[in-house]
Amino acid sequence: MTILALETSCDETSAAVVRAGKVLANVVSSQISLHAEYGGVVPELAAREHLKNLLPVAREALHAAGVSPAQLDAVAATQGPGLPNALLVGLKAAQALAFVLERPFVGVNHHEAHLYSPWITGGDDSLAADFANFQPNVSLIVSGGHTLLVLVAAELKHRVLGGTIDDAAGECFDKTGKLMGLPYPAGPVIDRLAEQGNPTAHDFPRPLLHDASDDFSFSGLKTSVRYFLRDHPALLDDRQQVCDLCASVQAAIIEVLVKKTVRAARREGVRCVTASGGVTCNRALRKELERACRQHGLTLRLAEKNLCTDNAAMIGILAERKLRANVPPTPLDEEIKPGWALA
Numbered sequence: 001m002t003i004l005a006l007e008t009s010c011d012e013t014s015a016a017v018v019r020a021g022k023v024l025a026n027v028v029s030s031q032i033s034l035h036a037e038y039g040g041v042v043p044e045l046a047a048r049e050h051l052k053n054l055l056p057v058a059r060e061a062l063h064a065a066g067v068s069p070a071q072l073d074a075v076a077a078t079q080g081p082g083l084p085n086a087l088l089v090g091l092k093a094a095q096a097l098a099f100v101l102e103r104p105f106v107g108v109n110h111h112e113a114h115l116y117s118p119w120i121t122g123g124d125d126s127l128a129a130d131f132a133n134f135q136p137n138v139s140l141i142v143s144g145g146h147t148l149l150v151l152v153a154a155e156l157k158h159r160v161l162g163g164t165i166d167d168a169a170g171e172c173f174d175k176t177g178k179l180m181g182l183p184y185p186a187g188p189v190i191d192r193l194a195e196q197g198n199p200t201a202h203d204f205p206r207p208l209l210h211d212a213s214d215d216f217s218f219s220g221l222k223t224s225v226r227y228f229l230r231d232h233p234a235l236l237d238d239r240q241q242v243c244d245l246c247a248s249v250q251a252a253i254i255e256v257l258v259k260k261t262v263r264a265a266r267r268e269g270v271r272c273v274t275a276s277g278g279v280t281c282n283r284a285l286r287k288e289l290e291r292a293c294r295q296h297g298l299t300l301r302l303a304e305k306n307l308c309t310d311n312a313a314m315i316g317i318l319a320e321r322k323l324r325a326n327v328p329p330t331p332l333d334e335e336i337k338p339g340w341a342l343a
């Protein structure tokens with residue numbers, strides 16, 4: 001089965017071609033530089049940029065895969081959650097293509113797709129999804145918009161354990177970075193500066209760390225950084241002090257993410273932890289998850305860095321599994337679901 005998948009839920013325009021669990025092509029056009037001058041994603045600009053980029057990106061993916069539209073067996077797209085006008089571009093294009101080709105269309109939940117991105121592994125010339133080694137797992141999804149812990153009991157079978165009650169982890173990186181005068185998105189910058197800093201220099205709060213729930217909260221941490229900088233404004237003039245601050249903020253975010261993920265995995269009795277989403281690019285988070293999982297005898301599967309951030313490969317891989325499992329295709333007149341929460 002050959003599938004073209006489109007992803008336009010936020011600020012990445014992506015198209016992928018998958019066949020029999022293999023990613024034949026995965027093209028991603030990021031809008032980061034466009035939104036950087038505004039300090040965050042501007043929804044209307046994102047939608048217009050998707051309109052401009054979608055066809056060239058899709059053409060490039062088909063070309064790289066050596067597949068013509070007529071050879072497609074199905075078309076998939078992210079249906080939600082995401083920015084409404086951004087979602088509309090990919091969903092309506094995919095539905096129109098499915099209509100013309102008279103092929104099934106699959107509308108995919110973006111977060112459900114993230115659950116499978118850690119199973120897409122580096123192959124020789126293309127990426128293959130490693131479903132043969134699939135294990136029940138607790139999956140951490142951490143991005144600029146979301147922080148979710150999900151129990152994935154089996155393929156296509158999952159239950160949300162918890163999520164953020166305010167800011168997402170990536171948002172916390174970006175907003176505290178903004179307070180420090182760092183460019184958007186601040187996550188990768190903090191990652192680099194923290195490497196030269198002392199993570200125990202400042203003791204920031206670890207919100208909900210000892211709370212019995214699997215929920216997260218990061219806005220209090222951001223506020224405490226704001227007050228800290230109000231009281232120590234000169235600190236930003238000293239590079240080493242900025243590095244120490246970055247390392248300390250990062251350590252607080254990571255400790256909460258790692259401890260709560262491992263605790264949930266042990267409580268649920270799974271032996272595997274997975275992680276994906278833009279924040280999973282963070283090197284200290286990857287290292288700390290590795291250390292904690294090793295300590296507790298858990299297998300860890302981290303999404304490869306280019307598949308941590310938003311991509312259509314994970315949309316296509318999930319769409320194919322759904323069609324193979326006889327999940328009915330999505331009607332061509334179904335609308336976007338901007339607030340589609342994972343159950």
Ligand code: KG4
Pocket residue numbers: 010142143144145146169170171173174185186187188191277278279280281282283308309310
């Ligand atoms: O998944 P993603 O590309 O987009 C969505 O939000 O859906 O995630 C982007 C987020 C941003 O908040 C960015 O600062 C964060 O991921 N991020 C990082 C790193 N790379 C990206 N945060 C910490 N360390 C990184 N290396």
Ligand code: ZN
Pocket residue numbers: 110114143277278309310
């Ligand atoms: Zn995402």
